[in-house]
Amino acid sequence: MKNVIGARCTVCGNLIEATPNITVCPRCGGIMDIEYDYDYIRAKLTPYDLMDCDDFSMWRYKAFLPVEGKSTLPKLRVGWSPFYKAGRLGEVLGLKNLYIKDDGINPTSSLKDRASAMAVVKAEEAGKSIIACSSTGNAASSLAGNAAAAGLKTYIFVPERAPKGKVAQLMMFGATVISVQGSYEDTFRLSAEAIDRWGWYNRNAAINPYLMEGKKTVALEIAEQLHFQMPDYVAISVGDGCTIAGVWKGFKDLYAAGFINKLPRLIAVQASGCCPINTAAAAHTTEWTPQPENTLADSIAVGVPRNPLKAIRAIEESNGIPVNVSDEEILAAMRLLGRTSGVFAEPAGATGTAGVKKAVEMGLIDKDASVVTVVTGNGLKDVNNAIKAAGEPISIPGEMDRLLEAFEKKGDPHR
DSSP, X not given: OTTEEEEEETTTOOEEOOOTTOOSOTTTOOOEEEEEOHHHHHHHOOHHHHHTOOOOSGGGGGGGSOOOTTOOOOSSOOOOXXXXXOHHHHHHHTOSEEEEEETTSSTTSBTTHHHHHHHXXXXXXXXXXXXXXXXXXXXXXXXXXXXXXXXXXXXXXXETTXXXXXXXXXXXXXXXXXXXXXXXXXXXXXXXXXXXXXXXXXXXXXXXXXXXXXXXXXXXXXHHHTTTOOOSEEEEEOSSSHHHHHHHHHHHHHHHXXXXXXXXXXXXXXXXXXXXXXXXXXXXXXXXXXXXXXXXXXXXXXXXXXXXXXXXXXXXXXXXXXXXXXXXXXXXXXXXXXXXXXXXXXXXXXXXXXXXXXXXXXXXXOTTSEEEEXXXXXXXXOXXXXXXXXXXXXXXXXXXXXXXXXXXXXXXXXX
């Protein structure tokens, strides 16, 4: 990997060789970051080169990614998700320049496909045929799908509260699924013990620094889809902290390579019932306290985050805005996205938009600002909460009189 200098510890600064199977710092146990040679990247790729690139996936940015030249890239097309100017939603929220990045249109319907695609590449580079992880759901299904396409076996650990739609994906992709009777913390701990015991490749994003490199490609796409003219804000839902840290690293890599001339501010959005990272960020400290996993947004219900340091630093470095939203505000954002933009988001996928709405209402965002909200997962992942957000359908016998009665009761003026 000629574009990679090495892996540096975010705690003690130790620099080591970026081998395929590295995890935490061997000196202090801190989480690692992949460091690049930006002069080399600039010599290999420019924004103008991308105009002629016909690979519309995350691998169009291979110069920015820690992949060996001989590596086989995954079969599924991950990345280059839709990017919309959200005019109607912007009108409702009072923003003139609002954009939606819909990462629910990935192979397994979430942004986590970006990390799992990278995990598959690095596992094969490491000579591993089995990959494992713990997950609240999306990382699990994305790993199972991407690994299945590559012919690799997976062991997946999920908390028993994981939505059935996500568990169904896991089973359909042939994963060995372990449903853990306990919290996400219990699930993570058991997965870590099993990975150490059997030597499986570790896909846990807070442990494996390569996973964040996959996630950062959503930021590279946002930049290119805006013709490298940076927005003022990018809103992202936050759970473990890996995604917001990856988004920030993507923008910083582009800035260091000279592709963009400014960095956006991040809007970090957590559920008010589970917000340990935002609580610490709002207090301008990296010291965080575990919290209960008290939110219907299962993908971000992480009371003991595994990547808090990188996430808090991302918020701090970007002069970001931590915003907490209630479950009711999340459900309302799901409805807003669907009814103004035709984008179907799961609760965690709509949390970023709920945060944008709240930030505007609190006067934290100027109405002339340009804002990108990232939808991280599709609503079909969690149909029960989708129905909770949207409401039940009209249910009647097949008779016109009953239909008229139902319309009358509903007060429908367009019948």
